[in-house]
Amino acid sequence: MKARVTTTLSGLGLALGISTAAMAAETTMRIAHVNPPETMASNAGALSAVFKQLVETASNGDIEVTIYPAGQLGKDAEAIAQVRQGIIESSISTAGGVAEHYPRIGVFDIPFAFPNIGVASEVISLESEFGQMLAEDIHEETGLKVLGLLDSGGFFQFTNSQRPITSPEDMDGLRIRTMTLPTHEAMINSMGSQATPLAWAEVYTALQTGVADGQMNPIQQTAFAKFDEVQDYLTISNHLITPYVWFINQDFYDGLPEEHQRIIDWASEVAVDAGRAMSRIIEASDQGLPRLAESMEVNTITPEQREIFAASAQPAVRRVIEETYGEEGVALLEAMLSSIEEANAAQQ
Template sequence: MKKLFLIVLLVLLVLPLMAAPLTIKLAHLNPQDPFDVPSAAMAATFKSEVEANSNGQIIVELYPNGVLGKERETMLQVKAGIVQSFISSSGGLSTFYPLIDVTNLPFAFSSYNVGYEVYDGDFGQELAADIEKQAGFKVLGFGESGGFFAITNSRREVRTPADMRGLKIRVMSVPLHQEVVKSLGASPTVVAWAEVYTSLQTGVVDGQMNPISIINMAKFYEVQDYITLTNHLYAPYVWVMNPRFYNGLTADQKKIVDDAARTAILAGRGVSRVIDSSDKGLPVLLEKMNVYVPTAAEMKQFRDLAIPAARAFLERTYKSQGKYWVDRFLSAVEDAEAKLGY
């Protein structure tokens, strides 16, 4: 009897130590190639950091390539708690939180460092809190989605907005992007991603806008002669987590998750900057296309047209909330530039 009691006591003591580890299912839409894809670098770094710092008590399962569904479907799975976390594009979040459109305000950032300061600082924290309040997603941070956008076309060098007149520019089905292109004098044309190369090749559209790495990856240099480094858009990935899951973590577990997410976001940004400066980025385009960098005076011409048009669209669409977030965003940009000495 005494021996049986000791065995039962030992089992009761050991069982808590043998409890199954906590699992975080983390999804994103891109291939899991951490040296080529920023979201993959984020996912891989997060997994490594969480599992190491929790001594294996938290396991991170990665679901890349959209294997769990398209963005809306995966976001709904996060909301339901079926999937714990997702690295979403701003477009993917917009269905649930339309005001994320403010991150598409054009010509806002003079450098990547200003963007990092804005999204990692008070503005990013306030925006994250509003996303959780309004849409029901905990935001772990704002990550790298590919970098600054450039404009390409097959007809002529674009130095100022005057050179945009008459050009048909492919855009995504994002109304704010369409307003920006119109404000610069060009004609926005919505074309599905799968049809962009052919549309450029056949002249259905004259040009398009995307980050350097995407332009290179899609081989648009085969059907486009000119590229202008306008750096006019820099919308981040929004890394979300189910708030019930997050709030159910212990204080130590939250710290592990938060620290890992911050480190992972830095990794994603680093990978993107390396890609831009490697044989997958700008050096290739310098050899294959006519590359133009607008002067400060020329950039001002772009900003003076695009920012008021974007502001008017956001205020017209989102009323007082649109005005608040545009003002808050531009104020955060000014504060970041002052802090960094720009």
């Protein structure tokens, strides 16, 4: 069943309000995302800026790319709804937003499945067989064309205010903030912690006041949100990695001249590479791990402990996937796991 499309009045009104300005261009492609607008501050910022420059230059100005960052047109799910309805042409969206339109994106929530970022980059890509399968399934479910796949900023890591996490026993009793996703809640609860689902806007205050002891996010999101101000311990667990899905309205794309379609196709490939590289740069820069390490105690879970964590968490999440997404979800999960195994074997 297709997800029901909803759009808030505020997002709809703002989207409609921009249409008059767009009419001046022969073709305008509007892209929404929730990340900071600065090119060097986020992968979506870098991706969209590179795409804009390449498309506008290659089309000799026939295509104008307008970017609406920082949630200007609404949250991720709302922006996707606007793309489905043709109000805007494109969005770069997190798995949390995608899940409201395509629930099977939850197969990525199987913990400790990806051994390293190299394998993740190989699998979460339109160049992989699994990536193409995922894009086709998303299209069948939503009617949207997937223009690109990349990770949402790197592996999820744990932070907390109580103690270093080196083994599953250290998770006991910790209240860990999660997104409102059953897979995330099952994973945290299976580790002996208490899943505490909260909206993103509430997380900093919850950590500050002790409503939650910890949270999990990629390094760049943790740094951008300044969670180091209210958290003492950072654990490099690499337990999850989720995709950013870059959508484009299929009717808009089909209505373009073939020459413009080719420009968008190759420019999106280059832009995805730029976004993926920016995530790695941010992680390694003074915007990422080095900055967090100045105010937090950092430790890394050993490979042996990862296996122990996985043994308890993977079955719990797999049960949720089986119960929630059925045979289609299980087939997609198995395809992803096979793709991970093949990519990992190729590195050996």
